[in-house]
Amino acid sequence: MHDIIRRHEVTYAEYDALKSWxxxxxxxxxxxxxxxxxxxxxVEEVANASREGSKGTIEGPYYVPNSPVLPAESALPKRDGEAGTALLFQGRVRSVDGTxxxxxxxxxxxxxxxxxYSQFDPGLPEWNPRGTVVADDRGGFRIRTIQPTPYRIPTDGACGKLISAAGRHATSRVASTWPTTSPPP
Structure with missing residues (x-):
C-alpha cells in the first residue's frame, strides 16, 4: 500500500475518499x-498458477456446501412448474493424463x-437449484436445470458505486453459476 501511495502520489482528499468508501x-x-x-x-489465479489441466474458479457469494448428491445423469432440484429456459449441462471430467x-x-x-438463491431467499425450497453430481465411471455427466439469470451486483451500496466509477456493468452471466469439479476426498 505504501508503494501505491508513493507511485500515484495520493492526496489527502483521495485518501479521505478511500477511507470513507x-x-x-x-x-x-x-x-x-x-x-x-x-x-x-x-487469489484463485495465484493459488492455481502451477496447476495442470483446468484452472479453479471461485465459489461465489451464494455457494452453500453439502448440496444433495445426485447421479451422473440427473436434474437439479426445482419447484413444480419452475420458470426458465431449460438447460442441459453435460461433459466429461478427465485427469491431465486423459483418464x-x-x-x-x-x-x-x-x-x-x-x-x-435458495438458502438466501426465504421463499425458495432449500436446494433449489443446487446439487453435487457424481460423474459416471467414464467421467461423464448430464445435468438438467434451467438457465440461470445473470448475477446482479447490488448497485445501491458502496460496491455499486465502485462498479459505476470503474465503468463496469453490474451483471455477469459467468458469475451466476459456479460449476466446479473435484476428485473425491
Missing amino acids: LIQVGEDGEWPLFLDVWLEHV PPPGATIEMSQADNDGL
Whole structure:
C-alpha cells in the first residue's frame, strides 16, 4: 500500500475518499461481496498458477456446501412448474493424463429464473437449484436445470458505486453459476 501511495502520489482528499468508501463498505455489509467480486479471482489465479489441466474458479457469494448428491445423469432440484429456459449441462471430467478420475464431482450452485438463491431467499425450497453430481465411471455427466439469470451486483451500496466509477456493468452471466469439479476426498 505504501508503494501505491508513493507511485500515484495520493492526496489527502483521495485518501479521505478511500477511507470513507471503505467505512461505507462495512456499514453496507458488503465486505464479502467486495472481496468475492474484486479480489478472490486473483487469489484463485495465484493459488492455481502451477496447476495442470483446468484452472479453479471461485465459489461465489451464494455457494452453500453439502448440496444433495445426485447421479451422473440427473436434474437439479426445482419447484413444480419452475420458470426458465431449460438447460442441459453435460461433459466429461478427465485427469491431465486423459483418464476419468474415480468419483469426480460437479457442484452446481445457481440462481433461479428470478435471480434468487435458495438458502438466501426465504421463499425458495432449500436446494433449489443446487446439487453435487457424481460423474459416471467414464467421467461423464448430464445435468438438467434451467438457465440461470445473470448475477446482479447490488448497485445501491458502496460496491455499486465502485462498479459505476470503474465503468463496469453490474451483471455477469459467468458469475451466476459456479460449476466446479473435484476428485473425491
